[in-house]
Amino acid sequence: MREISLDRLRTLVVIADLGSFAEAARQLNLAPPTISLHVAELEARVGAALLTRTRGQVRPTALGETLLARARRLLADADLALDEVRRQVEGLTGRVRLGASTGAIAHLLPQALQVLRVEHPGIDVQVQVLTSQASLARLRDGSLDIGLVALPQVAGKGVRITPWRRDPIMAYVPSDWRPPARVSPAWLAQRALILNDSGTQLSRVTSEWFAAAGLYPQARIELNFNDAIKSLVAAGYGATLLPQEGEAVELDPRVARRPLRPGLWRQLGIACREGEVELGVGYVLEALERLRQ
Missing domain, CATH: 3.40.190.10 (Periplasmic binding protein-like II)
Incomplete structure (x- = not known):
């Protein structure tokens, strides 16, 4: 069974808000037949009419009102999700998962976290107490972004280690x-x-x-x-x-x-995955780099 498209729901919402197929077509920059097709597909999907057309005015049916309430929430959630992702891509927010020993967490990491709190307050560093081997394993399986590891270590495929302290x-x-x-x-x-x-x-x-x-x-x-x-x-x-x-x-x-x-x-090293890193991860790496010896 086909899922309901967010584009079709957005069309329904705009029609209901403007009370006109033609006005909705202009606002969404779509051809009028496309607007009509979106509504027809939704009505075929639910098996009932969603809009009524009387005296040039378009209004939602009772069933249409139920779907519109849900549609508005879904569209708002989708917009919020995209905004959160955009902010993370731009480095304004983000979550960075970091593994280290208790000693490094207690005596080294706080200095880097203080720098991040001032310069990049939207970056959330989630710290985990891990051995070097556990950090490297989690980097390889993608469940960790940065590991502070005791050297020497074999990085393994897809992971790079830079000497640090x-x-x-x-x-x-x-x-x-x-x-x-x-x-x-x-x-x-x-x-x-x-x-x-x-x-x-x-x-x-x-x-x-x-x-x-x-x-x-x-x-x-x-x-x-x-x-x-x-x-x-x-x-x-x-x-x-x-x-x-x-x-x-x-x-x-x-x-x-x-x-x-x-x-x-x-000797300690900083381990992370090879290739281009997200901006949030880059900010944490820069803060750690200031503690290099």
């Missing part, structure tokens, strides 16, 4: 352990450890740091929520290795932050 990985140690000025693998391996989940890039990097010294310590607990890890460090539960993200912030006095010997770095 290089942040030092630091030791976070309970202050009463009296850590040295620079923490070595040998010193840290003798203590209780709170480390990232073994499936993360940060876990692989830190494991390689220990392994280079011939050490393979076991974590007391594995977590992916960096602020929770720091809280456990403050409670004296163990020490950890985490990137210093963004500007150095004042720590809980119960936590001592120390550089590593040898030094260790966490």
Whole structure:
């Protein structure tokens, strides 16, 4: 069964508003036979008359009034949808889906979001807590627009990754352990450890740091929520290795932050789909680019 065309409904509405087939034809810039055909098709579709013609005046029937009420709402919704799409195409509004780790969300992303709020207030950034692998998978299946991912990563077909930041990985140690000025693998391996989940890039990097010294310590607990890890460090539960993200912030006095010997770095990249991006996505990428190191 054929659907009712919005063009036919618009013709019906204009005829009812103007009370004339001829006037409707002029306003819609259509030939009079086309106007008549639109009405005939609608009446054939519903199986009843929609308009009456008396003394040169066209009026809707009772059935026509019912259809007109619905038609006006449908046409208004269609116009609104087109306007919303147009505003998104022009970069005035838009939704951008971004995936990142909890650390990046807490310490890096707020600066970019603040810039966007001022310069592009119509852009809605929907943030999701995702691992790097999950972000890349969602980029490939089209359910994510931007991912902040730990490097190195294999982008996969249709995705590009641009190096973004290089942040030092630091030791976070309970202050009463009296850590040295620079923490070595040998010193840290003798203590209780709170480390990232073994499936993360940060876990692989830190494991390689220990392994280079011939050490393979076991974590007391594995977590992916960096602020929770720091809280456990403050409670004296163990020490950890985490990137210093963004500007150095004042720590809980119960936590001592120390550089590593040898030094260790966490590299981040910005992943997005290849090809031309929507304006909203471009604005978010520009805001993130300002945080490049």
